[in-house]
Amino acid sequence: MEEQQTEIASLGEFGLIKKLTETIELKNASTLKGVGDDAAVLDYKNKLSLVTTDLLLEGIHFDLTYVPLKHLGYKAAVVNFSDIYAMNGSPKQITVSIGVSKRFTVEHIQELYEGIKLACEIYGVDMVGGDTSASVTGLIISITCIGEADSEKVVYRNGAKENNLICVSGDLGAAYMGLQLLERERAVSVGMKDFNPDFAGKEYILERQLKPEARKDIIDTLARNGIRPTSMIDISDGLSSELLHICTQSNVGCRIYEERIPIDYQTAVMASEFNMNLVTAALNGGEDYELLFTVPIEEHEKLQAIDGIRIIGHITKAELGCSMITRDGNELTLQAQGWNAFKNQ
Amino acid sequence: MEEQQTEIASLGEFGLIKKLTETIELKNASTLKGVGDDAAVLDYKNKLSLVTTDLLLEGIHFDLTYVPLKHLGYKAAVVNFSDIYAMNGSPKQITVSIGVSKRFTVEHIQELYEGIKLACEIYGVDMVGGDTSASVTGLIISITCIGEADSEKVVYRNGAKENNLICVSGDLGAAYMGLQLLERERAVSVGMKDFNPDFAGKEYILERQLKPEARKDIIDTLARNGIRPTSMIDISDGLSSELLHICTQSNVGCRIYEERIPIDYQTAVMASEFNMNLVTAALNGGEDYELLFTVPIEEHEKLQAIDGIRIIGHITKAELGCSMITRDGNELTLQAQGWNAFKNQ
Numbered sequence: 001m002e003e004q005q006t007e008i009a010s011l012g013e014f015g016l017i018k019k020l021t022e023t024i025e026l027k028n029a030s031t032l033k034g035v036g037d038d039a040a041v042l043d044y045k046n047k048l049s050l051v052t053t054d055l056l057l058e059g060i061h062f063d064l065t066y067v068p069l070k071h072l073g074y075k076a077a078v079v080n081f082s083d084i085y086a087m088n089g090s091p092k093q094i095t096v097s098i099g100v101s102k103r104f105t106v107e108h109i110q111e112l113y114e115g116i117k118l119a120c121e122i123y124g125v126d127m128v129g130g131d132t133s134a135s136v137t138g139l140i141i142s143i144t145c146i147g148e149a150d151s152e153k154v155v156y157r158n159g160a161k162e163n164n165l166i167c168v169s170g171d172l173g174a175a176y177m178g179l180q181l182l183e184r185e186r187a188v189s190v191g192m193k194d195f196n197p198d199f200a201g202k203e204y205i206l207e208r209q210l211k212p213e214a215r216k217d218i219i220d221t222l223a224r225n226g227i228r229p230t231s232m233i234d235i236s237d238g239l240s241s242e243l244l245h246i247c248t249q250s251n252v253g254c255r256i257y258e259e260r261i262p263i264d265y266q267t268a269v270m271a272s273e274f275n276m277n278l279v280t281a282a283l284n285g286g287e288d289y290e291l292l293f294t295v296p297i298e299e300h301e302k303l304q305a306i307d308g309i310r311i312i313g314h315i316t317k318a319e320l321g322c323s324m325i326t327r328d329g330n331e332l333t334l335q336a337q338g339w340n341a342f343k344n345q
Numbered sequence: 346m347e348e349q350q351t352e353i354a355s356l357g358e359f360g361l362i363k364k365l366t367e368t369i370e371l372k373n374a375s376t377l378k379g380v381g382d383d384a385a386v387l388d389y390k391n392k393l394s395l396v397t398t399d400l401l402l403e404g405i406h407f408d409l410t411y412v413p414l415k416h417l418g419y420k421a422a423v424v425n426f427s428d429i430y431a432m433n434g435s436p437k438q439i440t441v442s443i444g445v446s447k448r449f450t451v452e453h454i455q456e457l458y459e460g461i462k463l464a465c466e467i468y469g470v471d472m473v474g475g476d477t478s479a480s481v482t483g484l485i486i487s488i489t490c491i492g493e494a495d496s497e498k499v500v501y502r503n504g505a506k507e508n509n510l511i512c513v514s515g516d517l518g519a520a521y522m523g524l525q526l527l528e529r530e531r532a533v534s535v536g537m538k539d540f541n542p543d544f545a546g547k548e549y550i551l552e553r554q555l556k557p558e559a560r561k562d563i564i565d566t567l568a569r570n571g572i573r574p575t576s577m578i579d580i581s582d583g584l585s586s587e588l589l590h591i592c593t594q595s596n597v598g599c600r601i602y603e604e605r606i607p608i609d610y611q612t613a614v615m616a617s618e619f620n621m622n623l624v625t626a627a628l629n630g631g632e633d634y635e636l637l638f639t640v641p642i643e644e645h646e647k648l649q650a651i652d653g654i655r656i657i658g659h660i661t662k663a664e665l666g667c668s669m670i671t672r673d674g675n676e677l678t679l680q681a682q683g684w685n686a687f688k689n690q
Contacts, residue, residue, distance in 0.1 A: 049394055053474060053489055055442035059481040097400035097487055129398060131487075136404040142442055142476075142487035144398055 048154055050091075050147040052083035058138035066182045069108055071210045072141075073115025079236065080145035081123050082214035082289045086234035087156070088222075089149030091214075093128040094120065097142040099135035112141075123216060153228065155293070160231040160250035164294035164315040167229075169218045169308055171262040172239055173278065176285025177270040178202075178209030184274075204266045212289045218309065219291075225302050229293035238284040241336040242292050244322055250294075253320040254334075256313030258327050283324070283334070393499055395436075395492040397428035403483035411527045414453055416555045417486075418460025424581065425490035426468050427559035427634045431579035432501070433567075434494030436559075438473040439465065442487040444480035457486075468561060498573065500638070505576040505595035509639035509660040512574075514563045514653055516607040517584055518623065521630025522615040523547075523554030529619075549611045557634045563654065564636075570647050574638035583629040586681040587637050589667055595639075598665040599679075601658030603672050628669070628679070 056062060056076050064072075077094060084091040096116055100109060120127055125145070181202060189195035199206055214234075222229065231250055233242045239261070247254050261282050271278040294315055295303060303309055313324075322334040401407060401421050409417075422439060429436040441461055445454060465472055470490070526547060534540035544551055559579075567574065576595055578587045584606070592599050606627050616623040639660055640648060648654055658669075667679040 046391075049491070051438065051440060051474060051489070051491060053440040053442055053476055053487070055444055055476040055478050055485070055487055057444050057478055057480050057485070060444070060479050093396065095396060095398040095489060097398055099400055099402050099405070099485070129396060131398055131400040133400050133402055134405050135402050137482050140400070140402070140444070140485055140487075142398070142400055142485075144396070144440060144489040146394070146396060146491070 047148045048089070048151050050084050050087050050089045050149055050154075051144065052080055052147075053142065053144040054080050054083075056141040056143075058140070063182075063186070064139070066186050067210060069111040070115035070118075073112040073117075074119045074211055075115075076141050076143055077116045077119035077125070077145075078123070078212055078214050079289060080143050081119070081125065081147075081216070082212075082234040082236070084145055084147035085214050085216055085219045086232050086291060087147070087149060088153050088219060088229065088232060089147040090216075090219075091123060091125045091145050091147040093126045093146045095129040095131075095144045096127060097131040097133075097140075099133045099140035101135045101137050101139070104139065112139075116143075123214065155229050155232040156249075157231055157233050157246050158249040158251075159229075160246050160252050160294040160315045161296075162252060162315055162317055163297050164230050165297055165300060165303065165311050166243070166254060166256060166292070166294055166313040166315060167303060167309050167311050168235070168239065168262060168290055168292050169215050169310075170288070170290040171264045171267065172235065172288050172290060173271070173282035173285045174205045174208035174264050174267045175212060175287040175289075176209075176281050177267050177274075177276075178205035178207070179287070180274055180276070181205060181270060182209065202266060202270065204264060205270055209287065212287065214289060215291045221306055221309075225306065227295055227299050227302060229295055232291060232293035235286075235288045235290045235292050237286045237336075239288075239292065240283040240334045244334060244336050246292065246294065247315075247318075247322050250315070251318050253316040253318050254313060254322045255316055255320070256324050256334075258324055260310060260312040262310045262312075279326075392493045393434070393496050395429050395432050395434045395494055395499075396489065397425055397492075398487065398489040399425050399428075401486040401488075403485070408527075408531070409484070411531050412555060414456040415460035415463075418457040418462075419464045419556055420460075421486050421488055422461045422464035422470070422490075423468070423557055423559050424634060425488050426464070426470065426492075426561070427557075427579040427581070429490055429492035430559050430561055430564045431577050431636060432492070432494060433498050433564060433574065433577060434492040435561075435564075436468060436470045436490050436492040438471045438491045440474040440476075440489045441472060442476040442478075442485075444478045444485035446480045446482050446484070449484065457484075461488075468559065498568075500574050500577040501594075502576050502578050502591050503594040503596075504574075505591050505597050505639040505660045506641075507597060507660055507662055508642050509575055510642055510645060510648065510656050511588070511599060511601060511637070511639055511658040511660060512648060512654050512656050513580070513584065513607060513635055513637050514560050514655075515633070515635040516609045516612065517580065517633050517635060518616070518627035518630045519550045519553035519609050519612045520557060520632040520634075521554075521626050522612050522619075522621075523550035523552075524632070525619055525621070526550060526615060527554065547611060547615065549609060550615055554632065557632065559634060560636045566651055566654075570651065572640055572644050572647060574640055577636060577638035580631075580633045580635045580637050582631045582681075584633075584637065585628040585679045589679060589681050591637065591639065592660075592663075592667050595660070596663050598661040598663050599658060599667045600661055600665070601669045601679075603669055605655060605657040607655045607657075624671075 058064060062072055080094060081091040116127065185197040231246050233246055235242050243254060258279055263278060263282050267281065268278055271281050303311060324332045324334055326332055403409060407417055425439060426436040530542040576591050578591055580587050588599060603624055608623060608627050613623055616626050648656060669677045669679055671677055
């Protein structure tokens, strides 16, 4: 008799992770926080160690027909740094493991590493190890980042309190629109030789997709202004999905306002060109790597004086649920339509 | 004009890693040791953090036609612990990233995780994070392990001194012979239904291949006896290759003696059945995960009283090179014929 088999797609990524990790019991005094946040928190005496890891697979997370290897390396490193900043920490070391199939040459891999090294240089991180292997097909990149934080400064996802202000850095949806643009040009270029798409006026959304930055500057600015977020997360799967993480883990609800969501004009133009809903792109488009955080309402004035941070709403009692007030005054329940790799198969 | 392209196979794994990492400059005070040892060493105040990582790919590192997923998970974790012990440290946390193609079900992945969790339980390690993704083809496992060590106790590869004794734990070549056996049975079974190979009398070599252990016991025993190795490495790519790592990094030579190399009788029987050279299997067969280390000659008596550790030779001046004295008194230059994933493509 065959045992019951469940397709992974039926659980989705979060469901699978939950299923795999819910029985884990932490054993060491040095493990303050395991699975379930942007990074694990380890207590190595005076400083906390933060550890985060990401696996990037060709054909799932990236398409080398339009992503230059150097950009890919840069992005692979930066998305890990972003997780460490989202804990209010500083990335310090990374390990890089790669698997490469026969179609890649040494020069290709060097190009990839140049991007990783550039990111390390800019963010002050040391590459301290890794693993290199052949793969049967395609390129595989696995990066682990270790960072540090003062124990009284680390910020989790679960600290949001009623009446806290909800803030977001930068603007949203641009990386997603950049991806749409690249996908369209790739489709158009099939079979064409020396195809040179015209990207004039679309540089910003392309850069957001191909060369995102982690918001070290925001972490520094908050510290300089004496503001400690009550909760924080980086936006990799879309605002909606990340906000629901914060609300679920903090056991609170939220109200955000459509008109307050920061969107760049290039994102808006592109969405219009594609006839796509702009707010959907901003709510559910992934890979922005902006910071989403909550702060006590007392910080309102200080926050308003800071460039590049937008207050988009506030935290409520859990019973009120999580919703967005649209421009026309309707209330829309937020849903986690975040990017799900398992659906892509 | 096309830039020069070099095939990865022409460099080999070590060559590629060297090429990729030789220009790295460490920047943080907390980074005591980066690329180039079994684990990176980070100074988080009173204790050192050790970080190591391994990437395992289906079709390259394992074959699911004869490796049960639970065993695979167990082994994937244990090989990382082994790297931490090889620094004279204790593994404390791991992160686990996996990529899985559509042919895997939730139950398959749970089985894999059960093996990882079992290893964590036995070795006292916490799983603290990871990443889960779809893959286009096959199973991908990337594990990072973080461990701790007292700063005065950590052991590198580069501390071997002239006249030090060369020691090895357990016995060698068994995992390699186990792999040969499994490969043979797989070849024989092609197209056969309900094929049940008879593995009686071969349990040990199969266990060495399918369910290796990390030598925590040896580390504990050495500590209890007050012996601190001058250099240490775990044997994953074969004795010859690992000994050359120690000698190169310590700038010394070595003499080992064929008759002193520990080999289990099942390994010998299997090699004879396959008409293979037994010493070649012991010198170059990978995946034994035993510890290879050097100690001052003054520890000779203490060492001889310890079960499961064999003195196989001694360290010499670098000018004398690295060689093995065969049973018939000849001198054989040691060569790194270790396992090279890039040759398998």
